Amino acid sequence: MEGECKRRGEGQVETGVMMEGVHKVEAAPPQSTVDKMKLRLKETFFPDDPFRRFKGQPPMRKWVLGAQYLFPILDWAPNYSLSFFKSDLVAGLTIASLAIPQGISYAKLANLPPIIGLYSSFVPPLVYSVLGSSRDLAVGPVSIASLIMGSMLRQAVNPNTDPFLFLQLAFTATFFAGLFQASLGILRLGVIIDFLSKATLVGFMAGAAIIVSLQQLKNLLGIVHFTKKMAVVPVLSSVFHNTHEWSWQTVVMGISFLAFLLLARHASIRRPKLFWLSVGAPLASVIISTLVVFLLKAQNHGISIIGKLKCGLNRPSWDNLLFDSTYLGTTMKTGLVTGIISLTEGIASGRTFASLRGYQVDGNKEMMAIGLMNIVGSCTSCYVTTGAFSRSAVNHNAGCKTAMSNVVMALTVMVTLLLLMPLFAYTPNVVLAAIIIAAVIGLIDVPAAYNIWKLDKVDFLVCMSSFLGVIFISVQEGLAIAVGLSIFRILLQTTRPKMIALGNIPGTNIYRDLHQYKDAKRVPGFLILAVEAPINFSNTTYLNERMTRWIENENSMEEKETNLRFLILDLSAVPTVDTSGISFLVDLKKSTEKHGLELTLVNPMEEVMEKLQRANKIHDFLGVNSLHLTIPEAVFSLSSQNKLQHQEVSSTLFI
């Protein structure tokens, strides 16, 4: 400002004023409809402009880049060094020690044979290491997706009476999940997973964690007859109606190992350097408990064990995919829900660690990778897998460098599958339950919920509704409710847009919200309003009613000597209008004239300006003074050309 005023002071006042006078509202350079459509489509589906690195490259190079885009492994493999491998080896072995017990546990969580969990920790990681663009993601089965798949399929088939059919449905659902994920990526509809807001997920995770833990009471208490339902009430009732089935040996074992795991976890949270404690704990407890059972023949004393698992790698399972119409609905629905959920977890984890290390993860690319991984998985006896957040964190802390750590993990699992399976025969289910509970407890993020409450009450409502919905209704319905609420909220922000009355901040030509800025003053004779949303069919009625009210209030407030003469509508925050919006503005112009008011539009955006011009060709409603570039200019030119004492206004304008 100093510079400006000095200069103006130096006798250029006229030009200064002139210029203030003549700033025209411009329309953007004309563009063909096709070009506009193209641009909009690009902005909508290719915001990250994935092809920009191809621009101006020689054809050969383009091929290489293309291959690297599809197979990121070609990106890092060539300059992969021994030092890298050392780190990846450590990280890989670390996550393997987690993956094996968790794989077995989560498979049981999905009502699948434990070995499926190990299969799913072998093939998918290999696929991902070739296709995935994240360096930290540790791939495998995850608790929540397993839970959902288990619960949704169980509504169609009973896994105990008809395990093979159940298995077939699981593979089919996994296939659909993969298909769905991959197509989301290819169609670049990543936006769909954006609709699971943080608030939704916090509530959902906590709810799911509680559901999962409750489910584990079956194994933790050694109950034999347990409800098939997921919701809190039936589970608790069947826990307390079967107290006679509780076996004290199981309870003792379960509690003690759970305590051990939680303590380890607690320690590693307090002292990040002890994180290996929480990492080693699960495998340790499996080994210890297995030994205990083996030595004490505890299986004969009411402790249920996994039982024989035959050695060998994944069998092909494409012939088990079941597309007959009776179950098609179930499998597709299950695939859809588990697909979205696991995608969300995978991409969220990927992005988190990428941002920690400062590299980019292409969401749509990841979707294709995860999707393809699940399609392949469904043909090789694996159920739905994704990047597990907890294990990825371990992977990251263990200092992994590339997706090679996944390969190491996969190979370790392979060795286990080939040689060590018999050792798991005596592993007690109660320990797996303890491992699951210890793992999912971490999903209950109370501080996050508290922050949401402090920041945004509506978000908290969303969070709670998904939490309670999951707990008391069902996992997928809880999710649906939360998403519905979030979408409804967005719609409401457009259908009930913010409108603010602006006033002048004394000593400046700045105009701001009268409610927000106490020292802002209304300009006598003027009503200056700003709309803070696109003006379209959904809110024109509302805006009409609201406007009328503003004007009435204004007229009732204003003293008689300076009654309302001008209505300035600031369109700076109106990105788009549709036909209803246009006719709203046209009608407003007419109706204000009826009320003896002069309407001026200020600073219409590109698209709005363009449509105003086109509408003007039809309705011819834009007068000389009905468009201004800035509010001060509008106020200045309107008041100076009118009966209002120039002095009075200018005094309010610039003290």
Add this chain to the structure above:
Amino acid sequence: MEGECKRRGEGQVETGVMMEGVHKVEAAPPQSTVDKMKLRLKETFFPDDPFRRFKGQPPMRKWVLGAQYLFPILDWAPNYSLSFFKSDLVAGLTIASLAIPQGISYAKLANLPPIIGLYSSFVPPLVYSVLGSSRDLAVGPVSIASLIMGSMLRQAVNPNTDPFLFLQLAFTATFFAGLFQASLGILRLGVIIDFLSKATLVGFMAGAAIIVSLQQLKNLLGIVHFTKKMAVVPVLSSVFHNTHEWSWQTVVMGISFLAFLLLARHASIRRPKLFWLSVGAPLASVIISTLVVFLLKAQNHGISIIGKLKCGLNRPSWDNLLFDSTYLGTTMKTGLVTGIISLTEGIASGRTFASLRGYQVDGNKEMMAIGLMNIVGSCTSCYVTTGAFSRSAVNHNAGCKTAMSNVVMALTVMVTLLLLMPLFAYTPNVVLAAIIIAAVIGLIDVPAAYNIWKLDKVDFLVCMSSFLGVIFISVQEGLAIAVGLSIFRILLQTTRPKMIALGNIPGTNIYRDLHQYKDAKRVPGFLILAVEAPINFSNTTYLNERMTRWIENENSMEEKETNLRFLILDLSAVPTVDTSGISFLVDLKKSTEKHGLELTLVNPMEEVMEKLQRANKIHDFLGVNSLHLTIPEAVFSLSSQNKLQHQEVSSTLFI
């Protein structure tokens, strides 16, 4: 500006600069959560503040006002004059001459006995004249609602084989329609009908008009065996597969009367003063055709006639309401769809003529009135009615003054019901068909569609999809598709928000869209971005990717000597943020720092500012310079405090 600069010139430069320097971004005066919720609820559901006229009134007066609010008749009846009555009498008789033939025709359109159409033009108008707040609305059955009710109920029951059950379902559906409309009004959810945008309606009306006309081919050609389907293809096929059923007498009669009606309509459009021509035509054709049939005994020559209609007024029908579970779904669905459609027509017509005369129509109040009218109707042998646009227009042109014209019409219909019914015995159905066609042709509004095309291509897409959907799929699905598209579009505007890069307009401190304003210049070292939507969970990912791209582009463009130092984010057009939005801003602050950029937020709105402060308590990310009131101030203070040569910037800032 002149005033400002003169003063500044006069040695107050320092203070001037001081002031520019110290404009703080303020938060609104603190408010309790409850108050905020209250305010938001009020803004959402009571934008028109219906109770404001009660404020500060003595209790007695409040009672009167309340009664007048519920029964607008108390508002106008007291000072109702003879001159008013004269005008209302004329208008009333005029619309009656339309209502009688149309009533009979539309009832047949809904597969109901013709007399139901007359019943529905008797009771509902009386109810509305007591409850309704519009002075121009002419109440009665309308073509589209009749069409929809007929087609939807026909999917459940065949009106020819089981007419009584069909009638019961019609009454029940009407009851639900009324219930639904009234509750929309009471719950103040008028917003729901806002979701039928003009584009949707233009397409829908045209489609419905075509469907209706095609349906009438049955009567126009005298075909006996006709399809029950509504869509174009089956109808046309059954028209041309039954050519042997065509009766030339019927065809001749139909064509000639249709020509007469269309000519009359055309004439009255060309010469508004001849509007009585189009008004009189239907009744005239009924009388003439009836006489012709009667004299020529044409009913024996293949011309189907209405047949005996017994005299008498509406019978009570509440005992015919059918709530048994087999049909409950159908009737409720039908009630919902017809309810919304007729509500839309009624309220739109009401608003249109209200604005022509410059009085207000309270949407929610109208919903209650129309709803109650239909509930009463369903108990008195009426089917769904509303304010018909065409007849209201006639009513308006005929110079009606109050709802009394509806009373006059109702009484005329009553006389007809009591005395004149036998006269309709020989009225040929073909004339009714001609009347319907002539009436609905007017619903096809090609110019409107063309304007939509010129103004907004996406709206045109919506318009066409509802048009084609109605014609080729079904009335309700066509509507659903269009509404779905419109909502998807709103969501897209938030999930893919506009982001614009701002530049300085030389010679001013105005910053505008670089793309829109060719002479706007980027400020070297600065990237100034504005987001044009609420920042929330649905778009943070997008904004992230988009930002990164801006910054990369910028860095690639900028010459080395002045590389990017500052990122200014203008929040003027961001009405709200949610928790995801907040964490987006927090992360942005951190990530920009990583890139060696300084991030500044400009002009956060009330709610955003409040949340920023709360978030700052948690994350403490707002530095000294991270909030500014205006872009020029941000640019000025950032550049002056930094290594950039002050000269260089100020030169770009203020020539």
